[in-house]
Amino acid sequence: KQEVTQIPAALSVPEGENLVLNCSFTDSAIYNLQWFRQDPGKGLTSLLLIQSSQREQTSGRLNASLDKSSGRSTLYIAASQPGDSATYLCAVYKAAGNKLTFGGGTRVLVKP
């Protein structure tokens, strides 16, 4: 059974610092890995999707890496801003069409 873990559970940084969020999964036979952002009481916004054949994906200040063999993904957010305060979730698919397995999330607070 696939298990996804996100450490730390919560993170507080001053504005301008880079954020490093970690996601680990137990079964390396994944199809895709996706990072989401969730604001309090709201739905999920897709940030980045990394295919199993890729090592990283970038979008603006966001960069996500994937190391399948070690079962890890890292989301980097450069030059953090207070608007980046949210919960960040990673999720993996084992195969196309299968359900997503979510990590517990990392709650981020960026202080002005």
Place this chain on the structure above:
Amino acid sequence: SAVISQKPSRDICQRGTSLTIQCQVDSQVTMMFWYRQQPGQSLTLIATANQGSEATYESGFVIDKFPISRPNLTFSTLTVSNMSPEDSSIYLCSVRDFEAFFGQGTRLTVV
């Protein structure tokens, strides 16, 4: 990408009543997914809804408690029946072609 409209966005309901949540997608999709997120927790899949067939429920979720309709390829509803305070959660619908997309969620409080 897909745009998902979910409503209501929030509701406060009396115990013993039922609430139906609607999910509308701007494109035709084969599968729609319903998730529950209990306070302070991550997402748990309730069921997968395919058009023209019965929904497939995950372990711990039953049709009598969470009946789902899927009348066409762009719409689905989830009903939370005979509610108790333990049903207070955020309920989310989702679709996936290559990438997963979510609605804005329904924040349900049962009093």
